[in-house]
Structures are given as C-alpha cells and as structure tokens.
Amino acid sequence: MSQFTALPDRASAWSEQLRTAGRRVTKQRLAVLAAIDAHPHSTADNILELARRELPGLSAQSVYVVLGDLTELGMLRRFEPPHSPALYETRTGDNHHHAICTRCGRIEDVDCAVGHAPCLHPHWNDDQQPMSIQIADVLYQGICQDCLAAERQDGD
Amino acid sequence: MSQFTALPDRASAWSEQLRTAGRRVTKQRLAVLAAIDAHPHSTADNILELARRELPGLSAQSVYVVLGDLTELGMLRRFEPPHSPALYETRTGDNHHHAICTRCGRIEDVDCAVGHAPCLHPHWNDDQQPMSIQIADVLYQGICQDCLAAERQDGD
DNA sequence: CACTAATTGCGAGCTAGTCAAAATAAGTGC
DNA sequence: GCACTTATTTTGACTAGCTCGCAATTAGTG
Numbered sequence: 238m239s240q241f242t243a244l245p246d247r248a249s250a251w252s253e254q255l256r257t258a259g260r261r262v263t264k265q266r267l268a269v270l271a272a273i274d275a276h277p278h279s280t281a282d283n284i285l286e287l288a289r290r291e292l293p294g295l296s297a298q299s300v301y302v303v304l305g306d307l308t309e310l311g312m313l314r315r316f317e318p319p320h321s322p323a324l325y326e327t328r329t330g331d332n333h334h335h336a337i338c339t340r341c342g343r344i345e346d347v348d349c350a351v352g353h354a355p356c357l358h359p360h361w362n363d364d365q366q367p368m369s370i371q372i373a374d375v376l377y378q379g380i381c382q383d384c385l386a387a388e389r390q391d392g393d
Numbered sequence: 394m395s396q397f398t399a400l401p402d403r404a405s406a407w408s409e410q411l412r413t414a415g416r417r418v419t420k421q422r423l424a425v426l427a428a429i430d431a432h433p434h435s436t437a438d439n440i441l442e443l444a445r446r447e448l449p450g451l452s453a454q455s456v457y458v459v460l461g462d463l464t465e466l467g468m469l470r471r472f473e474p475p476h477s478p479a480l481y482e483t484r485t486g487d488n489h490h491h492a493i494c495t496r497c498g499r500i501e502d503v504d505c506a507v508g509h510a511p512c513l514h515p516h517w518n519d520d521q522q523p524m525s526i527q528i529a530d531v532l533y534q535g536i537c538q539d540c541l542a543a544e545r546q547d548g549d
Numbered sequence: 550c551a552c553t554a555a556t557t558g559c560g561a562g563c564t565a566g567t568c569a570a571a572a573t574a575a576g577t578g579c
Numbered sequence: 580g581c582a583c584t585t586a587t588t589t590t591g592a593c594t595a596g597c598t599c600g601c602a603a604t605t606a607g608t609g
Contacts, residue, residue, distance in 0.1 A: 261575050370535040379526035417606050
C-alpha cells in the first residue's frame with residue numbers, strides 16, 4: 238500500500254487528510270502545517286513569519302483562519318499557556334501534556350504517563366453533576382534545569 | 394489563638410493577609426475579594442460589575458491592578474480557559490482543577506483526586522531535561538449533563 | 550493630625566484575534 | 580488544456596482584553 242512512502246512525506250500525508258476532510262489542498266495550508274511541524278509550540282505570529290519564508294504573500298488573517306479550521310479538524314492542537322498567545326503543534330491525538338518553565342518560558346512536551354490517560358477520571362464532589370470528560374489538558378509549571386542553574390549562580 | 398473568629402469573617406482575614414503581605418487594606422481590594430468570593434470563576438469584567446454595587450466609583454483599571462497584584466501574592470488564583478478571558482477565584486493553595494463544558498462554558502471545580510497531586514510526576518523522555526515541577530494545572534474539557542440531555546432531545 | 554509613600558483613576562495605546570466583502574485559485578467536467 | 584464553480588485567501592476595518600504613564604487621592608504611620 239505504501240511501499241514508496243517509507244520516508245515520512247508529511248506534505249502528501251497532509252494533503253490526503255485535507256482532501257478526506259473535504260478541504261482543498263492550498264499552499265497556504267501546507268505552508269502553515271510545515272511551519273508548525275518544523276517549530277512546534279509556535280504562536281500565530283511565529284507561524285506567519287516562518288510560513289512567509291516559503292510563501293511571501295501569505296496574510297496574517299489567512300493564518301488565523303487556517304489555524305482555526307485545522308484545529309477544529311483535529312489536524313492541529315491548540316493550547317494557551319497563561320500570559321501567552323495561543324500555541325499550535327502538529328502532534329495530535331496522543332493526549333500528551335506540556336511543561337512550561339515559569340522563569341524562561343521554555344515549553345516541553347510530556348508524554349501522557351501511561352498509555353491510557355491517567356487524568357481522565359476526575360473526582361466529583363457529591364453535589365456536582367459529573368461531566369462527560371473528553372480531554373484533560375495538563376499544564377505543568379516549574380523551573381527548568383537551565384534556570385535552576387542560573388539561579389544558583391546568581392547567589393540565591 | 395482564634396477563639397473569637399469561629400465564623401469565617403473573610404474580610405478581616407483578608408485584611409490581615411494584606412497587611413502581612415505589606416499591602417494596605419483598601420476598600421477596593423476588599424470589594425474585589427468579596428466579589429470573587431461570592432462569584433468564583435468570574436472575569437475581570439464581572440468582578441468590576443459586582444464590586445461596583447458596593448463601591449460605585451471603582452474603575453476597571455483598579456480591578457486589573459488589584460487582580461494582578463493579589464494573584465501574585467497568592468490570595469487569588471487566575472486561570473485562562475480557551476476562548477475566554479481570565480477567570481479568578483479565592484480558593485487557592487489546594488491545587489484543585491477545573492472542568493469546563495465545551496458546549497455551554499459552565500465551569501466546575503474538581504478536587505485534586507488524591508491528597509497528593511497525582512500529576513506532579515511527569516514522565517520525561519530520555520532526551521529531555523526534566524523540570525522541577527511546582528504546579529500541575531489540569532483542565533478537563535467535556536460536556537456537562539445538561540448539554541448532553543439537551544443534545545439527545547435535539548435528535549442527534 | 551499631619552505626612553508620605555502607596556494606591557487609584559484617567560486616558561491613550563497595544564496585542565491577539567474577529568468579521569464582511571472583494572479578489573483569487575483549487576478542483577471539476579468538457 | 581480550458582472554462583466553470585465555489586472554497587479559500589486577501590484586504591481592511593474593527594473589537595476585546597489588558598497594560599502603561601502620570602496626576603489625584605488615600606491609607607497607614609508616628
């Protein structure tokens with residue numbers, strides 16, 4: 238079936254996904270996808286800048302539209318850390334989480350500890366109507382090794 | 394020690410906390426705290442409206458300043474659900490989480506499942522510098538009972 | 550009760566994102 | 580390969596939510 242696509246040709250895989258979803262395959266969409274794939278956890282602004290290197294005429298609004306649409310389709314994942322514009326990544330469907338360094342802002346992916354999402358079973362209080370949970374977005378906040386080291390040097 | 398403060402006189406407790414933190418006890422701060430306490434998960438706008446009932450002259454900017462400062466002090470907790478302005482609550486320090494209904498936007502508190510935060514121990518990939526984690530903010534996204542029921546009625 | 554630094558109010562300004570309508574281009578059939 | 584249809588992109592104006600600097604006010608201290 239895919240004997241000639243052993244190497245991950247993301248672009249054609251994306252094209253297929255787009256078509257399957259009833260969307261047209263435009264250079265704008267591919268440029269946005271490629272930009273995010275190359276630099277995960279990018280803001281709409283970063284993505285615009287990156288994508289423009291391949292597609293100089295690309296407009297900011299197109300990026301917003303594409304991001305919104307592809308996120309809805311599930312081809313992108315969007316997450317919004319505090320005090321930051323929304324970030325996007327192409328890694329979807331694996332329910333992975335994020336760790337953000339409150340000092341320098343660095344963001345790392347964290348695999349969902351176990352194969353099955355461990356946090357999908359909240360503990361409801363007696364007076365609450367439980368919800369049917371679909372996603373558990375976990376945002377770890379801490380300090381990364383670099384900042385810890387820098388802090389030690391600075392005396393404190 | 395507290396034999397005369399059996400009833401939770403939040404206002405005086407807040408005053409004490411403020412003084413301890415080196416802040417002055419102003420009616421603006423107390424009005425904001427009272428508003429949030431009465432209506433947890435409020436936006437800055439809601440808080441302004443509520444607080445103005447007690448303090449008609451209160452300005453929006455003061456609310457923002459107070460919210461930012463008190464959040465930094467740890468007297469308020471701030472969280473930013475997707476597609477929503479920041480929300481505030483007075484319940485701090487217990488590492489509880491939030492569940493949001495993606496349909497109607499309703500938000501519920503969810504106690505941290507176990508006494509010890511279950512999610513404070515992420516699983517790091519081999520090539521990653523682990524961070525020193527301090528908080529794990531969990532945002533459950535799902536559909537609440539009401540919306541589920543409404544959906545069933547609507548045919549789908 | 551006066552003093553002084555902290556707090557609040559006011560206005561301008563900024564960033565991230567949205568909306569409507571016209572211009573463009575992807576996919577379709579001939 | 581060409582014309583057609585309609586999704587997509589662009590253009591440009593606009594909004595929400597929040598921040599900044601400076602002047603006016605006020606809480607807390609002695």
